[in-house]
Amino acid sequence: MNESQPAAPGASAGMHSFPSSGSGASGAAPPRSRWWAASAGVVAAGTGLVASELIAGFLSPSLSTMTALGGAVIDAVPPGVKDWAVALFGTADKLALLAGMALVIAALAALSGVLELRRRYSGAAVFAVFGIVGVAAVLTRAQVTVIAVALPVIAAGIGGMLLQSLIWRLASWQAGAQQGRSGRRGFLQLLGGTGAAVLVGGAVATAWRGGAAGVTEVRRTLRLPAPRSAAAAIPAGAEIGLDGMDPLVTPNPDFYRIDTALSVPVLDPREWKLKVTGLVEREIELDFEALQAKPLLERHVTIACVSNEVGGDLIGNALWLGWPVRELLAMAGPLPGADMVLSRSSDGFTASTPLEVLTDNRDALLAVGMNGEPLPLEHGFPVRLVVPGLYGYVSATKWLVELKVTRFADDVAYWTPRGWSERGPIKISSRLDVPRDGRSARPGQVMFGGVAWAQHTGIGKVELRVDRGGWQQAQLAPGISVDTWYQWQLGIDLQPGQHEVQVRATDLTGTVQAEERRPVAPDGATGFHTIRVDVTP
Numbered sequence: 001m002n003e004s005q006p007a008a009p010g011a012s013a014g015m016h017s018f019p020s021s022g023s024g025a026s027g028a029a030p031p032r033s034r035w036w037a038a039s040a041g042v043v044a045a046g047t048g049l050v051a052s053e054l055i056a057g058f059l060s061p062s063l064s065t066m067t068a069l070g071g072a073v074i075d076a077v078p079p080g081v082k083d084w085a086v087a088l089f090g091t092a093d094k095l096a097l098l099a100g101m102a103l104v105i106a107a108l109a110a111l112s113g114v115l116e117l118r119r120r121y122s123g124a125a126v127f128a129v130f131g132i133v134g135v136a137a138v139l140t141r142a143q144v145t146v147i148a149v150a151l152p153v154i155a156a157g158i159g160g161m162l163l164q165s166l167i168w169r170l171a172s173w174q175a176g177a178q179q180g181r182s183g184r185r186g187f188l189q190l191l192g193g194t195g196a197a198v199l200v201g202g203a204v205a206t207a208w209r210g211g212a213a214g215v216t217e218v219r220r221t222l223r224l225p226a227p228r229s230a231a232a233a234i235p236a237g238a239e240i241g242l243d244g245m246d247p248l249v250t251p252n253p254d255f256y257r258i259d260t261a262l263s264v265p266v267l268d269p270r271e272w273k274l275k276v277t278g279l280v281e282r283e284i285e286l287d288f289e290a291l292q293a294k295p296l297l298e299r300h301v302t303i304a305c306v307s308n309e310v311g312g313d314l315i316g317n318a319l320w321l322g323w324p325v326r327e328l329l330a331m332a333g334p335l336p337g338a339d340m341v342l343s344r345s346s347d348g349f350t351a352s353t354p355l356e357v358l359t360d361n362r363d364a365l366l367a368v369g370m371n372g373e374p375l376p377l378e379h380g381f382p383v384r385l386v387v388p389g390l391y392g393y394v395s396a397t398k399w400l401v402e403l404k405v406t407r408f409a410d411d412v413a414y415w416t417p418r419g420w421s422e423r424g425p426i427k428i429s430s431r432l433d434v435p436r437d438g439r440s441a442r443p444g445q446v447m448f449g450g451v452a453w454a455q456h457t458g459i460g461k462v463e464l465r466v467d468r469g470g471w472q473q474a475q476l477a478p479g480i481s482v483d484t485w486y487q488w489q490l491g492i493d494l495q496p497g498q499h500e501v502q503v504r505a506t507d508l509t510g511t512v513q514a515e516e517r518r519p520v521a522p523d524g525a526t527g528f529h530t531i532r533v534d535v536t537p
């Protein structure tokens with residue numbers, strides 16, 4: 001069918017038809033009516049979507065259907081695929097996912113416009129499917145509210161009605177053209193008006209989404225209390241400071257970020273509450289003010305991701321301010337038989353931490369501060385867990401809202417059914433940062449440097465070997481505490497040629513880092529970080 005050929009009005013019962021569809025009159029048919037119909041579909045879908053995202057942004061960003069849909073897409077990616085874990089557990093590009101979703105919706109919406117022009121209600125049916133998919137996505141989320149379910153219905157309803165209205169006008173433009181009239185203005189005005197509204201509203205919704213302005217402002221003006229117990233001073237010489245080494249304390253903007261949250265949860269500390277539930281003598285509810293009034297500790301702790309490859313950078317060291325979890329749990333009184341705490345975030349992520357780890361003498365914290373400021377939104381504002389010695393996925397719950405005292409036999413955490421171990425103690429590891437892999441050096445002494453960690457046990461020794469020769473002990477800098485990484489350095493004389501250099505660490509109990517190369521799943525990579533150095537005169 002030629003694009004500029006209008007459909008004959010009244011040709012079938014399903015077609016848009018107009019009372020005065022006299023025939024014979026031939027005016028200028030609207031050019032490219034299929035393109036106009038497609039545009040109408042896109043604008044109609046955009047209007048519904050933007051309207052619902054604005055409502056969500058206004059009420060609570062966690063109500064966003066797009067966020068729910070993206071989360072459902074992330075969760076639906078089938079397990080077993082190797083790259084899957086890396087892509088998700090690693091730094092998945094959420095913006096690209098949202099953009100991809102928007103493109104798919106736009107394409108389907110364009111199609112719905114063309115369908116609607118052909119046959120009344122056929123395009124609207126596509127919108128009904130949008131609504132159903134949206135509701136289904138919302139229902140897969142951890143926290144389902146009536147408003148969250150209503151929003152995709154509202155979006156589909158607004159979109160569907162607008163589509164009908166636009167296509168009716170387009171069809172009457174076509175029909176009018178045949179009769180020498182022009183319905184052109186009616187259609188173009190509505191399309192232009194709503195299109196402009198979509199652009200403006202979309203910009204606002206996007207800004208809200210990213211900015212979460214109110215809470216950002218609350219965070220900015222928040223004054224955290226001084227710690228009752230300050231962190232031990234950083235020992236002299238702990239920071240070696242070779243060119244190319246990471247700073248001993250990772251600045252917040254450089255701190256790695258890993259989570260499943262499509263949009264950063266935005267929690268207002270004035271409304272935040274932490275519930276302690278499950279196998280306890282007393283359930284407890286704690287608000288932010290009460291938490292701040294507790295005697296807080298400040299401690300350096302190095303946290304790491306289980307997806308950190310040997311030599312990888314999904315690890316960071318910060319000064320955390322918080323209240324020991326063991327004190328809160330002591331108030332609640334865990335019942336006999338409990339062996340796990342399932343921590344839950346506002347967006348439904350959960351982590352399973354052995355009760356024992358949270359009640360022993362280590363400083364597992366309900367953290368409110370990171371490097372002297374309130375937690376950044378991406379790192380769990382207003383409160384997160386930080387547990388020395390465990391990978392983040394089983395301990396470091398951000399945007400924390402609940403601690404359920406339970407049993408490993410009764411509850412599973414988010415990543416457990418997805419191919420990751422239910423327990424995740426951090427493995428002794430070490431990393432060669434200087435020189436970078438593949439760099440060339442002059443013959444003679446080459447200075448090597450890096451970090452090693454065995455949280456809550458501490459590092460006793462770091463060694464290097466060249467070309468699989470004997471191990472040579474590096475100079476180990478004093479650690480801030482056993483809960484942090486340690487820096488080390490060693491100068492080695494190298495002859496011209498290609499050399500392979502490896503590092504291994506030994507913890508303070510004498511356990512040596514495992515040589516066997518193992519992947520990150522199910523409970524953390526092992527193997528020696530190995531680099532190549534090209535020594536040329």
Ligand SMILES: Nc1nc2c(c(=O)[nH]1)N[C@H]1C(S)=C(S)[C@@H](COP(=O)(O)O)O[C@H]1N2
Pocket residue numbers: 255256257258259260261304305306345346347349378379380391392393395396397398399
């Ligand atoms: N709410 C929530 N908390 C979470 C996660 C998550 O997906 N959601 N991921 C965990 C994982 S896998 C890691 S490694 C750490 C990372 O913390 P960071 O982003 O502050 O570095 O957060 C943990 N806490």
Ligand SMILES: [Mo]
Pocket residue numbers: 089258304305306307391392393
């Ligand atoms: Mo992680």
